Amino acid sequence: MTTATTTATTPARTTDVTGFPATGSPVVLDRAELHAAVGDPVLTSMNFLNEVMGRFPGAISFAPGAPHDSFLADVDAGRHIATYLDHLRRTAGLPEGEPERRLYRYGAAAGQINALVARQLRLDEGIMAAPEAVVVTVGCQEAMFITLRALHAGPDDVLIVPEPCYVGVMGAAKLLGITVRTVDQSEGTLDLDRLAALCAEIRAGGGRPRSFYLVPDFANPSGARMDLPARKALLALAEEQDLLLLEDNPYGFTAAPGSELPTLKLLDRSARVVYLGTYAKVCMPGARVGFVVADQQVRDADGGTRLLADELTAIKSMVTVNTSPISQAVIGGILVENGGSLREPAARKAAFYQHNLAVLRRALERHFPRSLRRRAGIDWHAPDGGFFLMMDVPFDADEDLLEVSAREFGVLWTPMRHFFAGPGGTHRLRLSSSYLDPTQIEEGTTRLAAFIQSRL
Amino acid sequence: MTTATTTATTPARTTDVTGFPATGSPVVLDRAELHAAVGDPVLTSMNFLNEVMGRFPGAISFAPGAPHDSFLADVDAGRHIATYLDHLRRTAGLPEGEPERRLYRYGAAAGQINALVARQLRLDEGIMAAPEAVVVTVGCQEAMFITLRALHAGPDDVLIVPEPCYVGVMGAAKLLGITVRTVDQSEGTLDLDRLAALCAEIRAGGGRPRSFYLVPDFANPSGARMDLPARKALLALAEEQDLLLLEDNPYGFTAAPGSELPTLKLLDRSARVVYLGTYAKVCMPGARVGFVVADQQVRDADGGTRLLADELTAIKSMVTVNTSPISQAVIGGILVENGGSLREPAARKAAFYQHNLAVLRRALERHFPRSLRRRAGIDWHAPDGGFFLMMDVPFDADEDLLEVSAREFGVLWTPMRHFFAGPGGTHRLRLSSSYLDPTQIEEGTTRLAAFIQSRL
Structure with missing residues (x-):
């Protein structure tokens, strides 16, 4: 919920909404009897990320693939x-x-x-x-x-x-x-x-x-x-x-x-x-x-x-x-x-995203010198544009580790397994550079490096 | 299309959009190989009504179940x-x-x-x-x-x-x-x-x-x-x-x-x-x-x-x-x-729709006296509220007849068969009173009566 009203709200998990004493027994649906998509990891992964971001508001998040907030100032x-x-x-x-x-x-x-x-x-x-x-x-x-x-x-x-x-x-x-x-x-x-x-x-x-x-x-x-x-x-x-x-x-x-x-x-x-x-x-x-x-x-x-x-x-x-x-x-x-x-606004925004990506690459190169990369099995696939970069790590970067990363190191990323239909993507994470400021990218990479170092 | 621009538009039915001479032969999809919903009467009936309305802009239409335009003046x-x-x-x-x-x-x-x-x-x-x-x-x-x-x-x-x-x-x-x-x-x-x-x-x-x-x-x-x-x-x-x-x-x-x-x-x-x-x-x-x-x-x-x-x-x-x-x-x-x-605006609008429905009922009663109704097998199910009324007619009120009604009598209605999953609804039409002014309802009913009389 992102809005608030001045009225009292009813408890979050109510089953009887009539406001009268319940006399029937409320139906409880069985998730296994709903459509197969319900509860599928593909549908729940986005929710999981939002939920983790909500619980660690102080963490720097490389998760959202959203446009940078500063551009919203252009909108009226x-x-x-x-x-x-x-x-x-x-x-x-x-x-x-x-x-x-x-x-x-x-x-x-x-x-x-x-x-x-x-x-x-x-x-x-x-x-x-x-x-x-x-x-x-x-x-x-x-x-x-x-x-x-x-x-x-x-x-x-x-x-x-x-x-x-x-x-x-x-x-x-x-x-x-x-x-x-x-x-x-x-x-x-x-x-x-x-x-x-x-x-x-x-x-x-x-x-x-x-x-x-x-x-x-x-x-x-x-x-x-x-x-x-x-x-x-x-x-x-x-x-x-x-x-x-x-x-x-x-x-x-x-x-x-x-x-x-x-x-x-x-x-x-x-x-x-x-x-x-x-x-x-x-x-x-x-x-x-x-x-x-x-x-x-x-x-x-x-x-x-x-x-x-x-x-x-x-x-x-x-x-x-x-x-x-x-x-x-x-x-x-x-x-x-x-x-x-839209060429003009697109070009202006492209320059910003290009710069952010460059800042992220340089920060990664600084924190993970070539020797360390080779030794530890760390690498990244840095593209020439877009919002995203894939990073290989020498451990299973799952949702439990994401929690650790958020709680202990104040940095969030997306487990790459979210983007696999089957098994796969276990030792890899996605870093998005679109939603952060360059200074946040610097600080976030420092935190990410500390997190990764702690797992080596 | 409801907007216009100052640019020239390309022909409506183009198959090659590259703007270059086509060298490949454009794929033609077979409708029978698309999903079963494509071409289903349920999906095409609304389009048909819009299309008929577009071709007979002078016709009075009892078809749209939309709110009355006058209320849009409240919106900003x-x-x-x-x-x-x-x-x-x-x-x-x-x-x-x-x-x-x-x-x-x-x-x-x-x-x-x-x-x-x-x-x-x-x-x-x-x-x-x-x-x-x-x-x-x-x-x-x-x-x-x-x-x-x-x-x-x-x-x-x-x-x-x-x-x-x-x-x-x-x-x-x-x-x-x-x-x-x-x-x-x-x-x-x-x-x-x-x-x-x-x-x-x-x-x-x-x-x-x-x-x-x-x-x-x-x-x-x-x-x-x-x-x-x-x-x-x-x-x-x-x-x-x-x-x-x-x-x-x-x-x-x-x-x-x-x-x-x-x-x-x-x-x-x-x-x-x-x-x-x-x-x-x-x-x-x-x-x-x-x-x-x-x-x-x-x-x-x-x-x-x-x-x-x-x-x-x-x-x-x-x-x-x-x-x-x-x-x-x-x-x-x-x-x-x-x-x-929303009680206040809802009550104000309800009064308008109640009045429209009453105007339609009175006009129907005037044009179709009880003796005629009984003799010809005409009747209607007039509700106490809402936007719609069902009318029985002694002929198959299908899409071909709707065309006749629009072209020769300047009045549109919805064939009731559109609302049936299987066969059914053949000798019935739906009249909507929400989108018209009372004077249009009067005139539309006069036209509708002339159309129905012509089929008896």
């Missing part, structure tokens, strides 16, 4: 909404009061700011998406969720993910009962031969390799980035294997100037890529606005075709009805204020 | 956000800038305004829910969605719904692969003996009657309302059958003064009721803020217990991460401005 929801309303007045020729009503009514399930999103993609990424191919979603998570639902008809349709993998996609797959197979990316490189072999194996078992989810730029948690030849090879493989690629791109904007790479979506010549986007990192998380570009054709039994985006819209209407037009107006206003492109 | 998102920020400043003792940052960051998955929601439930409904038992959701649809996901472990766990039934719950069940059985409510009354017999039948077939979704007050589309003895009998039946009740209450506020009935949740003595709520009707739809009260205990294998709300929160985090704190601030601000209770 009221002003952005006013800007968007003004944009509607100027461009849509609406009668008095109608722009406001468009924010307060239910809106179109596909979204209201689709043309602005399409324009931003064109200006910033070179992606030429028709507004009709865009579905505006409640963050990128819902984009992923509805896309997985549409594409996976049953348990034979297999979703492939790199391992380690962002928990959001694994959690969505659990809720939807989607079969997941993994391809190892623990050393940062995606082995396309292994991916091809996995596809063959899935087919041999009677399944269909349906989609491959990935973050080509500075993945969470691995920080891995695919180079241009690998991107082209992956697209060719997708074609060969009749696989759809779900490209999630929250961190591409953090690339160092001049080192940007084209998205898979831009390189795609055969509509193999469904593009998942978010405004959480460059604009702000609190609007909960993301989107999916799904320009694939879908043919039905009588030969008619629609866009995949239309099918996703129908699915979305049964998950959240539509994305809040007020939230969309906040993001729409930011887009309008920036002339339609 | 910027002011409500400011009110909520002020509330946070006064009550939470936060440092400068922190209230704003709480709106712009990711927020707690369970919600931020839970204490305000719990207070409103206590003041307006007498429901004593702990804030911890409340999960704030992206509209009531997401509340329903995550609740169904948690409670239904597999195909043997059957969801029972009255028929006709709100499409949102049938659509959510389709997406989640949940088995649905129906109990007839086409004449307005819920036959509890039939419900008990259905539970027995499900058990005999090896299934488990897990949950029963219903709108006890002025249901969509039937307008039906359960009286107090029926509510008590249903609670007893739920106990007997080990059934959970999913009580959805969007229309209870429209009851005539003095005729309010206690919710199932208020009458519940054994935590059998999961309460689904929305701020769409009394505040505004555009914030997309709803909630679920899930104060049931869940016991896990080692005997520990948590609230069902905690499990729903974990599920929600994999669907939409969290509900936009900006949207929550809009609703939170409205709650604070109204002293925590």
Whole structure:
């Protein structure tokens, strides 16, 4: 709970809410009889981290992969909404009061700011998406969720993910009962031969390799980035294997100037890529606005075709009805204020995140000289961008040790096992550098070094 | 698309979005290979109605079950956000800038305004829910969605719904692969003996009657309302059958003064009721803020217990991460401005909807005198509140006829078959009186009468 009221609250764990004496005996549900996703480590790991952070507020946390708070000072929801309303007045020729009503009514399930999103993609990424191919979603998570639902008809349709993998996609797959197979990316490189072999194996078992989810730029948690030849090879493989690629791109904007790479979506010549986007990192998380570009054709039994985006819209209407037009107006206003492109704020923020990552790398190098690293089996995979870095340690970095680290050393990190579908990730942790100040990174690394030293 | 920009848009049905000459051949997906929910009538019916409304903008539409536009003049998102920020400043003792940052960051998955929601439930409904038992959701649809996901472990766990039934719950069940059985409510009354017999039948077939979704007050589309003895009998039946009740209450506020009935949740003595709520009707739809009260205990294998709300929160985090704190601030601000209770605005709006319903009934009575009704087989089920009325007609009121009605008579309605899981609802239509002005209702009924006369 982050709000407070002046009223007394009832006890936290009440089973009878009638306010009258309970006469029946309250039902107690058996967790084993709930859906299998309930209690699954994938769903509980995030909660565990939040809970530990809550219990050790003085600890420096390398856990949250959130944008830095200082950028929130740029945000003024009221002003952005006013800007968007003004944009509607100027461009849509609406009668008095109608722009406001468009924010307060239910809106179109596909979204209201689709043309602005399409324009931003064109200006910033070179992606030429028709507004009709865009579905505006409640963050990128819902984009992923509805896309997985549409594409996976049953348990034979297999979703492939790199391992380690962002928990959001694994959690969505659990809720939807989607079969997941993994391809190892623990050393940062995606082995396309292994991916091809996995596809063959899935087919041999009677399944269909349906989609491959990935973050080509500075993945969470691995920080891995695919180079241009690998991107082209992956697209060719997708074609060969009749696989759809779900490209999630929250961190591409953090690339160092001049080192940007084209998205898979831009390189795609055969509509193999469904593009998942978010405004959480460059604009702000609190609007909960993301989107999916799904320009694939879908043919039905009588030969008619629609866009995949239309099918996703129908699915979305049964998950959240539509994305809040007020939230969309906040993001729409930011887009309008920036002339339609987010290049300027993205570049400014990228410089900050690049610097933070450099500070973390230098601090690690200082605390763990090469000789110690070699001797103790310590190493890290430092990417050229993004929010995350993977660190190898010579002990099992589990949740119990995280407690010790928080309590005795005042530093938090994420156990890498959270990002593994099966066993794995035991001797590794994820460090996020996005949410901390450089001075906190310095101090946090000092504390982390003390913690790690204590385990050697 | 409801927005416009000054940029040229690419053609609506593009398959190659790279902006470069296409060299690969674009994939065409086969709808039959997508998830079974795609193309299901339940998901496409809403789209069909929107599409027809778009093509006949001059038609008077009895289709939308949305709140009346005039109430949107009360809404001022910027002011409500400011009110909520002020509330946070006064009550939470936060440092400068922190209230704003709480709106712009990711927020707690369970919600931020839970204490305000719990207070409103206590003041307006007498429901004593702990804030911890409340999960704030992206509209009531997401509340329903995550609740169904948690409670239904597999195909043997059957969801029972009255028929006709709100499409949102049938659509959510389709997406989640949940088995649905129906109990007839086409004449307005819920036959509890039939419900008990259905539970027995499900058990005999090896299934488990897990949950029963219903709108006890002025249901969509039937307008039906359960009286107090029926509510008590249903609670007893739920106990007997080990059934959970999913009580959805969007229309209870429209009851005539003095005729309010206690919710199932208020009458519940054994935590059998999961309460689904929305701020769409009394505040505004555009914030997309709803909630679920899930104060049931869940016991896990080692005997520990948590609230069902905690499990729903974990599920929600994999669907939409969290509900936009900006949207929550809009609703939170409205709650604070109204002293925590929504009784005053709810009563004011109820009077408007009561009046509209009376206007519709009188107009129907004028156009269809008793003798004609009897002779032609025309009748209607007029409820004492809510947004909807069911009308029987002596012909199959299908989508083709709706087109005729729109084109030739300038009036729209909803085919009742949209609310049936199987066949049924053929000779009936739903009229919504919430979205129209009294003069539009008069004129619309005149047009409707002309249309119906033309089919006799």
